[in-house]
Amino acid sequence: MTQLTGLETPLLLLDEQRMQHNIDRMQRRMNGLGVSFRPHVKTSKCPEVVRRQLAAGAHGITVSTLKEADEFLAAGINDILYAVAIAPAKFDHAMRLSRAGVQLTLLVESVAAAQQLSRHGMENGLCHEVFIEVDTDHHRSGIAPDDPLLAQVAGALRTDGGRGARLKGVMTHAGGSYSLNTPEALAAMAEQERARCVEAANRLRAAGHACEVVSVGSTPTALSAKTLAGVTEVRAGVYVFFDLVMAGVGVCTQDDIALTVLCSVIGHQPQAGWIITDAGWMAMSRDRGTQSQAHDWGYGMVCDASGRAIAQLQFGEANQEHGVLQWTGDPATDITRRFPVGALLRIMPNHACATSAQHQAYHVLPQAGGELERWERFGGW
Ligand SMILES: Cc1ncc(COP(=O)(O)O)c(C=O)c1O
Numbered sequence: 527m528t529q530l531t532g533l534e535t536p537l538l539l540l541d542e543q544r545m546q547h548n549i550d551r552m553q554r555r556m557n558g559l560g561v562s563f564r565p566h567v568k569t570s571k572c573p574e575v576v577r578r579q580l581a582a583g584a585h586g587i588t589v590s591t592l593k594e595a596d597e598f599l600a601a602g603i604n605d606i607l608y609a610v611a612i613a614p615a616k617f618d619h620a621m622r623l624s625r626a627g628v629q630l631t632l633l634v635e636s637v638a639a640a641q642q643l644s645r646h647g648m649e650n651g652l653c654h655e656v657f658i659e660v661d662t663d664h665h666r667s668g669i670a671p672d673d674p675l676l677a678q679v680a681g682a683l684r685t686d687g688g689r690g691a692r693l694k695g696v697m698t699h700a701g702g703s704y705s706l707n708t709p710e711a712l713a714a715m716a717e718q719e720r721a722r723c724v725e726a727a728n729r730l731r732a733a734g735h736a737c738e739v740v741s742v743g744s745t746p747t748a749l750s751a752k753t754l755a756g757v758t759e760v761r762a763g764v765y766v767f768f769d770l771v772m773a774g775v776g777v778c779t780q781d782d783i784a785l786t787v788l789c790s791v792i793g794h795q796p797q798a799g800w801i802i803t804d805a806g807w808m809a810m811s812r813d814r815g816t817q818s819q820a821h822d823w824g825y826g827m828v829c830d831a832s833g834r835a836i837a838q839l840q841f842g843e844a845n846q847e848h849g850v851l852q853w854t855g856d857p858a859t860d861i862t863r864r865f866p867v868g869a870l871l872r873i874m875p876n877h878a879c880a881t882s883a884q885h886q887a888y889h890v891l892p893q894a895g896g897e898l899e900r901w902e903r904f905g906g907w
Contacts, residue, residue, distance in 0.1 A: 528891050528898055530831055530870055535790045536809035538881070539872060540888040540901070541833070544784035545766060546578065552748065552765050553582040559754045564588050564607060564741070566763030569879045572888060573601035574901040575766060586629075588761045592619045593907050599628055607631045607741070609697060609761065611639060611659060611667060617646040624652055631694055631739075635659040635668055637675070640682035644691040648684075654691040656683055657741065658730075662722035663702035663715065671726035677733045695739025696730065698723040699761070703746035707776050707820065712750035719747050724756035749777045767878035770827055774819035786829065786872035787881065788889070789849060794862050799853040801865045805873055807844040811880035825849065826873035826881075833872055841873060849873070 530539075556563035565579045568590040576587060576598065586605030589595050595606050604627050612620065612632045623630050632654055634640045640656070647654045658679050661668030669676045683691045700719035706712050719742050727737045742754070743761035745768075754760065767785040768778040789805030807825065816823040828839040828851055838855030851871075853861050865871070875881035882888075883905055890899040 528895060530788060530898075533788065533889070533898075535788050535870070536805040537788050537889050538885040538887070539786045539788045540767070540890045541784045541786075542890050543893045544782060545575070546893060548765055548768060548778075548782060548784060549579055549582045552762060553579075553584065555749065556760055557583065559751060559760075561754050561757055562759040564759050564761050565766065566590070566609070566743075566761050567594060567598065569763040569766055570882065570888075570903065571597070571905065572901050572903040573598065574890075575888075576601070576603065579766065585759070588763070591907050592616055592623065593904070595623050595628060595630065597904050599623065599626060605629045607633075607657070607697075607761075609633055609699070611635045612643065614639070614642050614646075617643060620654065621646070621650055621652060624654070629655075631655045631657055633657050633659050633697060634679060634683075637678050637682045640679045640691065641684075644682065644684040647690040648686055651689055653685055653689055655694045656691050657695050657697040657739065658693065658726075660696045660698040660723050660726040662698040662719045662742075663700045665701040666699070668698060669726075671722045671729060676726055676729060677735070680730050680733065680735045693730070693735050693737060695737055695741060695758070696723055696726045697739075697741040698726075700742070700744050700747045703744050703750075704771065704775060705818070706746065707774060709750065709776065712746050712776070713752055716747035716751035717753075719744075720751060720754055720757055727756070745772060746775050746777050764878050767882070769815075769878040769881075770823045770874055770876045771815040771819065774816055774821060780827070780835065780874065783874050783878075785878050785881065786833065786874050787826070788831075788870060788872055791865050791867055791869045791871065792848075793867065794865075796860075796862055799857070799861065801839065801851040801853060801861055803849040803851060803871060804847060805849045806847045808846050809881075809884055810844060810849070810873060810875060811877065811884050813875075813877040813880035815876040823874075823876060826875050829872040829874060831870040831872060836871075839871075
């Protein structure tokens with residue numbers, strides 16, 4: 527087993543074997559459903575991880591910031607979907623990416639953005655490729671498939687002499703799937719996501735707009751869809767690591783979760799049954815995503831250094847750099863001996879994207895065993 531002692535904690539540990547299993551599972555599923563797969567790289571923000579997703583068969587990537595586009599272009603990836611509706615102040619940044627060789631797709635969901643982006647393309651001599659965001663579950667942003675606004679936005683995308691902004695397709699993200707937890711409800715949500723997004727594409731086609739791409743996806747729906755007729759590509763992000771929220775939704779088991787935070791015991795309050803660690807909310811993030819699920823894991827699920835769950839330890843309180851673990855086992859246990867100062871624990875995160883974002887690098891437990899590897903990740907905008 528890879529040696530973990532002597533490391534400065536807290537740090538992010540990544541189990542490469544579990545991650546590769548998650549990558550292969552999703553890619554097999556997408557191949558079986560006959561769709562192209564475009565992973566959302568906001569989860570890892572790490573070229574080493576994304577290279578493995580592409581090697582498994584993914585086509586292009588999805589990003590949530592233009593910084594991700596910059597970083598992945600530098601890593602040699604140039605088929606990029608920026609899947610957040612673009613703000614006008616980012617048009618020039620998008621243009622720089624296109625001119626640097628990125629096959630960039632942008633997202634709009636308003637007539638104003640469509641008009642401004644078209645004008646920007648015309649004035650600068652380029653053609654922005656655009657998706658319209660479709661709302662299939664009233665979770666967040668986008669336009670409902672039966673809303674006349676959909677065709678108005680498409681109509682506001684203009685090209686002149688090959689310059690401007692061109693409609694390339696429609697995109698939706700069924701984030702409503704995160705609050706579900708039965709296979710039946712998840713399959714129904716996946717079907718709703720598929721059917722409504724295809725409906726949006728068909729309405730646009732009927733109004734005379736070419737709409738080549740129909741892009742859907744979230745980890746729960748991608749893993750629950752029975753058919754993806756009419757869909758051309760699927761996006762998913764958190765599946766690469768999985769987390770406690772996804773286990774609560776029911777699309778993975780705890781044994782699939784590839785990410786943990788390694789921390790050290792730094793003190794005790796024996797009368798209260800508290801074990802204090804150096805992983806507070808700064809190391810875990812403030813994300814309490816399991817709070818609304820059947821099992822609330824507090825700030826994460828506590829495991830021993832080998833990754834085995836310790837059911838009697840609950841991580842209910844966190845300060846910035848202190849984790850407070852509550853011993854709920856036999857009150858006669860001497861917790862200062864069982865978990866001495868310096869002992870290592872591992873915490874499974876509620877939300878892998880949020881916890882990863884608190885760290886600069888992944889410390890990778892290699893599939894083949896041996897020394898820990900360090901894979902850099904980036905943050906910011
Ligand atoms: C537009 C879009 N697509 C895809 C995803 C991936 O979702 P998940 O992390 O559930 O796979 C997200 C996540 O927020 C998203 O915002």
